[in-house]
Amino acid sequence: xxxxxxxxxxxxxxxxxxxxxxxxxxxxxxxxxxxxxxxxxxxxxxxxxxxxxxxxxxxxxxxxxxxxxxxxxxxxxxxxxxxxxxxxxxxxxxxxxxxxxxxxxxxxxxxxxxxxxxxxxxxxxxxxxxxxxxxxxxxxxxxxxxxxxxxxxxxxxxxxxxxxxxxxxxxxxxxxxxxxxxxxxxxxxx
Amino acid sequence: xxxxxxxxxxxxxxxxxxxxxxxxxxxxxxxxxxxxxxxxxxxxxxxxxxxxxxxxxxxxxxxxxxxxxxxxxxxxxxxxxxxxxxxxxxxxxxxxxxxxxxxxxxxxxxxxxxxxxxxxxxxxxxxxxxxxxxxxxxxxxxxxxxxxxxxxxxxxxxxxxxxxxxxxxxxxxxxxxxxxxxxxxxxxxx
Numbered sequence: 580x581x582x583x584x585x586x587x588x589x590x591x592x593x594x595x596x597x598x599x600x601x602x603x604x605x606x607x608x609x610x611x612x613x614x615x616x617x618x619x620x621x622x623x624x625x626x627x628x629x630x631x632x633x634x635x636x637x638x639x640x641x642x643x644x645x646x647x648x649x650x651x652x653x654x655x656x657x658x659x660x661x662x663x664x665x666x667x668x669x670x671x672x673x674x675x676x677x678x679x680x681x682x683x684x685x686x687x688x689x690x691x692x693x694x695x696x697x698x699x700x701x702x703x704x705x706x707x708x709x710x711x712x713x714x715x716x717x718x719x720x721x722x723x724x725x726x727x728x729x730x731x732x733x734x735x736x737x738x739x740x741x742x743x744x745x746x747x748x749x750x751x752x753x754x755x756x757x758x759x760x761x762x763x764x765x766x767x768x769x
Numbered sequence: 770x771x772x773x774x775x776x777x778x779x780x781x782x783x784x785x786x787x788x789x790x791x792x793x794x795x796x797x798x799x800x801x802x803x804x805x806x807x808x809x810x811x812x813x814x815x816x817x818x819x820x821x822x823x824x825x826x827x828x829x830x831x832x833x834x835x836x837x838x839x840x841x842x843x844x845x846x847x848x849x850x851x852x853x854x855x856x857x858x859x860x861x862x863x864x865x866x867x868x869x870x871x872x873x874x875x876x877x878x879x880x881x882x883x884x885x886x887x888x889x890x891x892x893x894x895x896x897x898x899x900x901x902x903x904x905x906x907x908x909x910x911x912x913x914x915x916x917x918x919x920x921x922x923x924x925x926x927x928x929x930x931x932x933x934x935x936x937x938x939x940x941x942x943x944x945x946x947x948x949x950x951x952x953x954x955x956x957x958x959x
């Protein structure tokens with residue numbers, strides 16, 4: 580299946596067209612290169628601006644109606660009971676790519692019991708695991724390298740293999756799957 | 770100055786009318802009983818519902834346009850360079866009061882350098898410090914006690930006295946101040 584759109588979708592300086600699973604007039608949703616938990620996705624305005632306050636009222640409205648629809652879908656598909664919804668608005672709040680993005684992270688009871696409890700998600704968001712900018716740069720370098728084996732620049736924080744950065748094919752497959760799930764969501768929404 | 774509104778404003782089961790500094794048709798903003806950092810405020814829908822997905826499109830729109838206006842104000846007034854904007858959507862994501870609320874926390878470079886860095890805010894949000902439900906219940910008990918000195922049920926996490934739960938008068942004073950600052954914001958907005 581080809582990507583959802585022929586327009587080039589940018590997340591900061593990065594082209595993420597193949598990771599996009601939902602598009603609206605002013606926003607888009609993309610799968611994550613290194614999800615902190617299954618179903619961890621991002622929703623951004625199409626316009627590349629760094630701060631929430633840079634958005635027009637129309638963009639704010641479109642962004643959060645999209646966050647609501649996408650969060651309903653990932654909660655259903657990933658069988659979650661709760662969600663973390665968060666914007667790191669500016670570098671001093673932990674933002675690593677200067678383009679407004681809302682994290683949506685499906686949660687379950689005791690899903691991080693082995694890693695320090697419910698709150699562990701935030702340390703993960705802020706650590707190297709959550710540093711989207713570095714991961715995307717690394718993915719770009721890997722692409723330029725023609726697939727040369729990635730040096731282990733990021734030591735794994737635990738034994739969970741699902742935390743390894745994913746390749747483009749994996750991300751595109753997930754994007755296609757979630758695009759189908761979004762279509763179901765639209766049919767059932769109020 | 771009397772409270773902003775004669776209507777009784779509820780945050781979950783708690784009456785917070787005197788803490789409210791901004792009201793819109795469907796949302797309100799309130800000061801925090803125990804701010805994690807100066808200027809940490811909350812924005813909620815007026816309707817008491819637990820989950821983000823319970824909100825109508827009109828409520829989502831009103832809520833986040835309010836979050837944008839309030840976040841612009843606190844960033845200016847508290848001289849911040851960034852913001853954390855976060856919803857703990859459901860108990861398994863750390864929500865302590867079953868009423869949708871968006872945390873807005875002004876941030877500055879190295880503001881938590883002594884407490885573990887930028888990411889420390891999240892542990893604080895999730896810990897006892899951030900357990901709004903317990904703090905509000907404690908404040909209610911204190912009120913019933915006729916001001917009897919509060920037992921030290923919550924050990925301080927550090928020496929910062931600004932973290933002590935505030936009394937109603939302090940909160941009302943801050944609410945009045947921020948209401949005046951919101952009025953300025955409205956005059957200058959696009």
